[in-house]
Amino acid sequence: MLPFARVTVVGLGLIGSSIARAVRATMPTVRVTGYDADPATRLEADALGFLDDVADTPGAAVIDADLVLLCVPVGAMGEAAASIAEDLPTDAIVSDVGGCKVSVAAAIRAAVPDATLVPGHPVAGTEHSGPAAGFATLFQGRWCILTPDGDTDPAAVMRVSAFWERMGAQVEIMDAAHHDLVLAVTSHVPHLIAYSIVGTASDLEEVTRGEVIKYSAGGFRDFTRIAASDPTMWRDVFLNNRAAVLEILQRLQEDVTMLQRAIRWGDGDALFDLFTRTRAIRRSIIEQGQDDARADFGRAHP
Numbered sequence: 208m209l210p211f212a213r214v215t216v217v218g219l220g221l222i223g224s225s226i227a228r229a230v231r232a233t234m235p236t237v238r239v240t241g242y243d244a245d246p247a248t249r250l251e252a253d254a255l256g257f258l259d260d261v262a263d264t265p266g267a268a269v270i271d272a273d274l275v276l277l278c279v280p281v282g283a284m285g286e287a288a289a290s291i292a293e294d295l296p297t298d299a300i301v302s303d304v305g306g307c308k309v310s311v312a313a314a315i316r317a318a319v320p321d322a323t324l325v326p327g328h329p330v331a332g333t334e335h336s337g338p339a340a341g342f343a344t345l346f347q348g349r350w351c352i353l354t355p356d357g358d359t360d361p362a363a364v365m366r367v368s369a370f371w372e373r374m375g376a377q378v379e380i381m382d383a384a385h386h387d388l389v390l391a392v393t394s395h396v397p398h399l400i401a402y403s404i405v406g407t408a409s410d411l412e413e414v415t416r417g418e419v420i421k422y423s424a425g426g427f428r429d430f431t432r433i434a435a436s437d438p439t440m441w442r443d444v445f446l447n448n449r450a451a452v453l454e455i456l457q458r459l460q461e462d463v464t465m466l467q468r469a470i471r472w473g474d475g476d477a478l479f480d481l482f483t484r485t486r487a488i489r490r491s492i493i494e495q496g497q498d499d500a501r502a503d504f505g506r507a508h509p
């Protein structure tokens with residue numbers, strides 16, 4: 208039996224449009240309605256044809272939904288939830304896909320205090336955004352982390368889990384604060400490092416931009432992919448996962464200082480030991496089958 212019959216996606220970008228496509232591919236009898244605050248995006252989504260209906264207002268989009276998925280930037284979650292509050296059916300489940308969970312759950316909860324809320328985060332994505340960038344297989348073999356609070360109806364959590372599993376994801380239930388710390392280490396700070404190194408390279412006066420592009424082989428090229436990620440989305444992630452990101456950045460700074468000392472004092476053993484340890488981590492990721500040509504990010508254990 209299907210967990211939901213009428214799903215509404217609010218925010219029709221990379222993730223929202225991928226969910227709509229994945230539902231069509233894996234649960235073809237489920238009706239998917241979409242809404243986006245940007246009229247041009249609504250038109251584009253309609254033309255791409257991955258929805259059964261494109262609504263003109265948020266209220267019309269949710270009026271008979273049994274699952275509403277908020278797929279907007281983290282900083283817009285409260286506003287998006289408020290826009291559906293009046294028309295949300297009392298028995299509908301509200302979920303989201305935001306990359307940080309504590310602040311997002313609080314913003315949604317404040318806007319729809321009586322709704323059944325099952326916050327989520329599919330740990331799957333790309334550096335692209337918008338409705339044309341989505342694809343039906345995005346969540347296959349990837350983790351989706353759900354962060355319900357202790358009071359949430361377990362049946363609602365099970366239905367949202369079943370929904371993600373149908374789309375090929377593997378579900379993990381986690382405390383929201385723990386999610387935010389884990390993702391700060393594995394996703395948020397790595398993105399910050401990429402934004403930072405690509406910015407530094409392009410600012411260097413003695414190296415022309417032309418040379419940066421011409422000689423961007425290997426590692427630097429990988430950083431430029433990450434640093435091409437959506438500016439609105441990532442600004443919001445950093446502003447909404449402040450404490451965890453700052454804690455991990457502090458640790459990183461200490462570790463970089465240690466490397467700086469090792470280089471200054473010619474301590475080759477310290478460098479060699481660290482590089483040996485990090486190589487083993489990469490190898491264990493590959494052995495566990497988490498590597499992927501598209502992106503290494505968030506592949507579920509087999």
Ligand SMILES: NC(=O)C1=CN([C@@H]2O[C@H](COP(=O)(O)OP(=O)(O)OC[C@H]3O[C@@H](n4cnc5c(N)ncnc54)[C@H](O)[C@@H]3O)[C@@H](O)[C@H]2O)C=CC1
Binds near residue numbers: 307440444
């Ligand atoms: N991009 C990625 O790789 C991943 C993103 N996420 C999360 O998914 C969410 C969406 O990200 P993307 O799909 O990549 O962004 P996107 O930029 O492709 O799409 C976001 C859409 O939300 C719309 N929007 C903004 N405010 C709105 C509002 N108040 N009401 C209705 N629509 C509104 C925008 O017009 C845009 O079309 C973010 O919270 C992000 O943290 C989660 C996993 C991966």
Ligand SMILES: O=C(O)C(=O)Cc1ccc(O)cc1
Binds near residue numbers: 305330334394504
């Ligand atoms: O493209 C990549 O490498 C990513 O890291 C994708 C991604 C971006 C944001 C998320 O919250 C989850 C996954």
